[in-house]
Structure formats: C-alpha cells, structure tokens
Amino acid sequence: MKSDMLRIKTKGVKMKTKMGVVFVALVLVSVIYGVGRGSDRERVYSVEELGQFDGSDPTKPIYIGMDGLVYDVSAGKEYYVTGGPYHDLAGKDSSEELKVAGGEIIRRKYPVVGSLKKSK
Numbered sequence: 839m840k841s842d843m844l845r846i847k848t849k850g851v852k853m854k855t856k857m858g859v860v861f862v863a864l865v866l867v868s869v870i871y872g873v874g875r876g877s878d879r880e881r882v883y884s885v886e887e888l889g890q891f892d893g894s895d896p897t898k899p900i901y902i903g904m905d906g907l908v909y910d911v912s913a914g915k916e917y918y919v920t921g922g923p924y925h926d927l928a929g930k931d932s933s934e935e936l937k938v939a940g941g942e943i944i945r946r947k948y949p950v951v952g953s954l955k956k957s958k
C-alpha cells in the first residue's frame with residue numbers, strides 16, 4: 839500500500855517534469871521563430887543588392903521592392919523569370935509600376951523578407 843502511494847507520487851512528478859520540458863521547448867521555439875521573423879523584416883536591401891534577385895539566376899530567390907518593403911516572389915517565379923510576363927518588375931524598386939496594377943496581389947500573396955534602403 840505504502841509503496842503504491844510512493845509509485846503514484848513519483849509518476850506524478852515525472853509527468854510534471856515532462857510537461858515542463860514540453861512547455862520550455864514550446865517557448866524556445868516561439869522565441870527563436872519570432873526573432874527570426876523579426877530579423878527578416880529588419881534586413882535592409884539597397885536597390886543595387888536587389889538587382890541580384892531579378893529572376894535571371896535560377897539558383898537565387900526573386901525579390902521585388904515596393905513601398906519600402908522587399909517581397910520574396912519566388913513562389914510565383916513563372917511570372918518573374920527571364921522571359922516571364924513581369925520579369926521587368928523583379929530585382930528592383932517597382933513601387934510606381936505596381937501602383938498601376940499588381941501591387942495588391944503582391945502584398946496579399948508573398949512574404950516580406952526585408953526593407954528597402956532609401957535611395958538618395
């Protein structure tokens with residue numbers, strides 16, 4: 839009887855420890871993920887740097903600058919690769935062109951990976 843009590847208690851402590859470990863792991867994952875996302879947005883690109891990501895090199899992601907932010911449009915690469923209908927919008931600050939059409943689609947569809955350095 840006594841040893842039964844002891845065993846149940848020990849099991850309870852073990853369960854608590856397990857839940858504690860899971861909790862700490864969850865907190866760590868969300869902090870690391872949050873910091874990661876934060877630093878993505880804080881990454882600042884100059885227009886010259888953006889030029890490398892214009893869809894002409896299949897090994898690189900494709901970026902578009904718009905209203906001070908940099909969007910990763912790689913998921914829609916068929917539009918932006920060399921020969922694609924919107925290749926001219928890629929790898930640069932296309933804020934003006936995207937006021938005419940397409941800006942809203944980009945904002946809705948693609949992740950922000952950084953901000954655009956103000957050109958002097």
Ligand code: HEM
Nearest residue numbers: 911914915917924927935936937938939940941943944947
């Ligand atoms: C200066 C003119 C234009 C600009 C800057 C522009 C830009 C864009 C952009 C950035 C997208 C988003 C592509 C993506 O999903 O990544 C888009 C989508 C599209 N555009 Fe244009 N576009 C222009 C004119 C036109 C014209 C004249 C047509 C048709 C004759 C057209 C037809 C389309 C279509 C069908 C889509 C796909 C819409 C969707 O996925 O919901 N665009 N455009």
